[in-house]
Amino acid sequence: MLIADHLKFAYPPLGPDLPATEALREVTFSLQTGESLAVMGASGSGKSTLCHVLAGLAPRYTSGDISGAVSAAGYNVLAQMPPTGAVGLLFQDAATQLFNPTVEDEVAWGLEALGIPSQRIGAQVEEALGRFGLLNVRARSPWALSGGQQKRLALAAVWAMRPRVLLLDEPLGGLDPQGRAEVLTTLSTLHYSGVTLLLTTFRPEAAALAPTTLVLTDGAASPPAPTADVLRDEARLVEAGILYPPHLWPSLAARSAPSSAPAITVQDLHFAYTDGYAALHGVNVDIPQGQFVAVIGPNGAGKSTLLRHFNGLLRPTRGKVYVQGQDAARRSTGDLARDVGFLFQRPEQQLFAATVYEEVAFGVRRLHLADVEGRVERALARFDLTGLAQKPPSILSYGAQRAVTLASLAALDTPILALDEPAVGIDGREWARLLAWLAERRAAGVTLIIVTHEMELAARADRVVALADGRVVADGTPDEVLSRPTEVPR
Amino acid sequence: MSVALDFYVYRDSWLHRLDPRVKLWGMLLAFIAAFLLPYLWAQGVFLLGLHLLLLINHIPWAVLRRLWRQMALLMVLILVLQPFFVPAGTVLIALGPLRLTVGGIVGAALLAVRALVIAFIVGALLFTTDQRALVQAFVRLGLPYTWGLTFSLTLRFLPAIQQLFVTVREAQAARGWVAEGNLFRRFRDYLPVLVAVIIGTLRMSDRLTLALAARGLASGAPRTVWRDLRMRTTDWVTFAVITLAFGLLLVSR
Numbered sequence: 189m190l191i192a193d194h195l196k197f198a199y200p201p202l203g204p205d206l207p208a209t210e211a212l213r214e215v216t217f218s219l220q221t222g223e224s225l226a227v228m229g230a231s232g233s234g235k236s237t238l239c240h241v242l243a244g245l246a247p248r249y250t251s252g253d254i255s256g257a258v259s260a261a262g263y264n265v266l267a268q269m270p271p272t273g274a275v276g277l278l279f280q281d282a283a284t285q286l287f288n289p290t291v292e293d294e295v296a297w298g299l300e301a302l303g304i305p306s307q308r309i310g311a312q313v314e315e316a317l318g319r320f321g322l323l324n325v326r327a328r329s330p331w332a333l334s335g336g337q338q339k340r341l342a343l344a345a346v347w348a349m350r351p352r353v354l355l356l357d358e359p360l361g362g363l364d365p366q367g368r369a370e371v372l373t374t375l376s377t378l379h380y381s382g383v384t385l386l387l388t389t390f391r392p393e394a395a396a397l398a399p400t401t402l403v404l405t406d407g408a409a410s411p412p413a414p415t416a417d418v419l420r421d422e423a424r425l426v427e428a429g430i431l432y433p434p435h436l437w438p439s440l441a442a443r444s445a446p447s448s449a450p451a452i453t454v455q456d457l458h459f460a461y462t463d464g465y466a467a468l469h470g471v472n473v474d475i476p477q478g479q480f481v482a483v484i485g486p487n488g489a490g491k492s493t494l495l496r497h498f499n500g501l502l503r504p505t506r507g508k509v510y511v512q513g514q515d516a517a518r519r520s521t522g523d524l525a526r527d528v529g530f531l532f533q534r535p536e537q538q539l540f541a542a543t544v545y546e547e548v549a550f551g552v553r554r555l556h557l558a559d560v561e562g563r564v565e566r567a568l569a570r571f572d573l574t575g576l577a578q579k580p581p582s583i584l585s586y587g588a589q590r591a592v593t594l595a596s597l598a599a600l601d602t603p604i605l606a607l608d609e610p611a612v613g614i615d616g617r618e619w620a621r622l623l624a625w626l627a628e629r630r631a632a633g634v635t636l637i638i639v640t641h642e643m644e645l646a647a648r649a650d651r652v653v654a655l656a657d658g659r660v661v662a663d664g665t666p667d668e669v670l671s672r673p674t675e676v677p678r
Numbered sequence: 679m680s681v682a683l684d685f686y687v688y689r690d691s692w693l694h695r696l697d698p699r700v701k702l703w704g705m706l707l708a709f710i711a712a713f714l715l716p717y718l719w720a721q722g723v724f725l726l727g728l729h730l731l732l733l734i735n736h737i738p739w740a741v742l743r744r745l746w747r748q749m750a751l752l753m754v755l756i757l758v759l760q761p762f763f764v765p766a767g768t769v770l771i772a773l774g775p776l777r778l779t780v781g782g783i784v785g786a787a788l789l790a791v792r793a794l795v796i797a798f799i800v801g802a803l804l805f806t807t808d809q810r811a812l813v814q815a816f817v818r819l820g821l822p823y824t825w826g827l828t829f830s831l832t833l834r835f836l837p838a839i840q841q842l843f844v845t846v847r848e849a850q851a852a853r854g855w856v857a858e859g860n861l862f863r864r865f866r867d868y869l870p871v872l873v874a875v876i877i878g879t880l881r882m883s884d885r886l887t888l889a890l891a892a893r894g895l896a897s898g899a900p901r902t903v904w905r906d907l908r909m910r911t912t913d914w915v916t917f918a919v920i921t922l923a924f925g926l927l928l929v930s931r
Contacts, residue, residue: 521851
């Protein structure tokens with residue numbers, strides 16, 4: 189039903205003097221009707237390319253060189269595009285594949301493309317929405333949904349077309365733990381419908397949905413093996429950049445105890461967005477210099493809103509924020525950048541400069557810091573980017589782009605670091621690099637504030653602040669806060 | 679922000695259910711009427727009628743007030759500037775070459791109310807017609823489906839592009855960017871942002887191309903339409919009534 193035989197694929201070179209990018213070097217597997225296969229691999233290992241090739245989209249819509257053989261749902265995919273609906277693909281980035289004004293129109297669109305008589309479409313839309321738990325949001329705009337709901341909607345839209353082969357590219361990618369749990373629940377029943385399933389992931393809990401798993405390393409696939417055996421060989425998954433289990437993490441403890449001088453002081457902070465939505469209702473937090481604080485709480489608790497006050501991206505509706513003892517209201521965001529280094533969610537989307545060097549130098553120049561060249565070169569070297577300094581960031585691999593975002597931050601050498609959900613959507617290799625750098629900064633005495641859903645990370649902080657509905661509901665050591673799960677909604 | 683271009687107010691009313699093609703026809707006739715009516719009082723009655731129409735059809739007062747607020751600046755500009763551009767009749771005050779006249783004030787008021795009428799006519803369509811129905815109406819009036827789809831996609835991705843712009847700008851602010859210098863310098867500062875936004879937009883459209891192909895846009899097979907538009911008796915009656923009313927207006931001029 190789904191066969192890849194000695195599959196090789198290379199994207200055309202991005203420039204006249206650049207080599208072609210070999211995305212798939214050697215992939216061979218075969219699935220019977222109703223079987224499932226998990227493909228585990230780090231970012232950039234070729235997972236998305238494999239899905240696009242199997243669905244007939246690459247090289248048909250992307251260009252590139254292909255060799256080997258691919259068969260899906262009985263069609264020779266390289267020779268002809270499988271007919272609409274035979275092969276379904278859930279894209280890695282669910283949000284961009286949603287383009288209809290409402291949730292139910294999104295599901296109906298594919299059925300209309302299949303030419304299903306209009307009087308039968310309603311019932312099929314209903315069934316798909318019910319199956320993926322979306323009936324209560326059917327009239328909403330897909331863009332107003334949470335990440336987990338968007339993934340489930342994209343899945344419902346593909347599933348409604350009744351594909352015989354279903355390809356899921358990173359079905360848990362980019363989601364927080366709550367979204368992952370939602371999607372995992374709906375996925376766990378998929379195989380009952382008799383569909384042939386291939387899913388790519390770097391998460392063991394997703395791989396466990398399939399009885400067999402193959403590991404993709406830089407485009408080369410291992411022979412499929414029982415998933416339990418693959419997951420048991422932790423060392424190999426770490427080696428492939430897929431996992432980075434907590435027992436390997438470096439210590440994030442500071443060398444010396446936090447000083448008594450405050451890094452950030454928040455007094456009775458209230459904040460409402462311009463549309464009237466009140467996100468914070470009287471938050472009080474004192475963060476001494478050199479402390480590592482994890483900010484936790486459910487979605488919509490106000491975590492990111494709080495963090496954005498620390499570098500002035502948001503300004504209090506009422507109350508005060510002091511940074512290094514100075515009233516933040518008297519300083520511009522640009523000026524606060526001297527004290528607070530900020531890592532956004534999905535920072536790789538924010539690269540804008542013409543070269544990696546310029547990207548890293550941007551903040552250093554803007555803040556008129558001394559020794560621009562030295563700072564930039566040290567930061568590039570720290571993240572193994574020296575050889576890429578003159579390349580445009582947009583052509584780099586995802587992993588290298590993440591490294592550029594860290595280098596840009598490192599070059600500023602700020603006494604405070606604020607990170608917004610740094611763990612979302614990154615594989616073991618990226619995680620290891622980030623934690624190694626954070627460990628260095630901690631040893632140098634940096635104040636670290638991380639908004640996170642990952643309890644393993646929060647457990648390593650000096651202090652955990654839990655928010656819910658815009659208020660601090662718990663504040664103490666990890667032992668004190670994390671041991672009371674009933675009071676701290678996760 | 680992501681739904682900034684969606685004016686639809688989700689309600690169930692007679693106007694909401696009215697076939698969008700009839701609404702488009704009504705909008706066209708109403709536009710012509712708004713330009714033909716030469717009297718301030720007639721425009722005032724027209725505006726009042728539009729308010730009643732929207733309120734009866736469950737459009738909340740808050741939505742109408744927002745439209746008033748959005749029009750406010752334009753109203754003020756027209757009322758303050760227009761009298762001096764088109765002076766007519768008795769001169770009230772003369773300041774050098776500037777003359778404030780009775781005719782000028784009346785003309786400005788007429789123009790201001792007419793602009794409001796136009797805004798509320800468009801509102802009557804957009805508040806009560808969801809995007810899908812609107813696109814379907816154009817397709818059924820002869821526009822190719824791909825044009826309708828392109829229109830939807832544009833509405834859908836403009837906010838996304840705006841978001842991209844905000845995101846890059848924030849990243850720069852967090853790394854020390856402060857709005858400073860003259861206009862030229864600021865424009866130069868914006869160039870890299872524009873480049874990043876263009877690259878982001880191209881990537882988005884690449885992914886969308888794949889998503890559309892994967893769901894069968896390029897297959898060339900005929901599409902069916904779920905909940906297709908169908909003219910009911912009320913739609914035909916409404917069509918007849920507004921056409922007749924327009925005819926009477928033309929005759930009575």
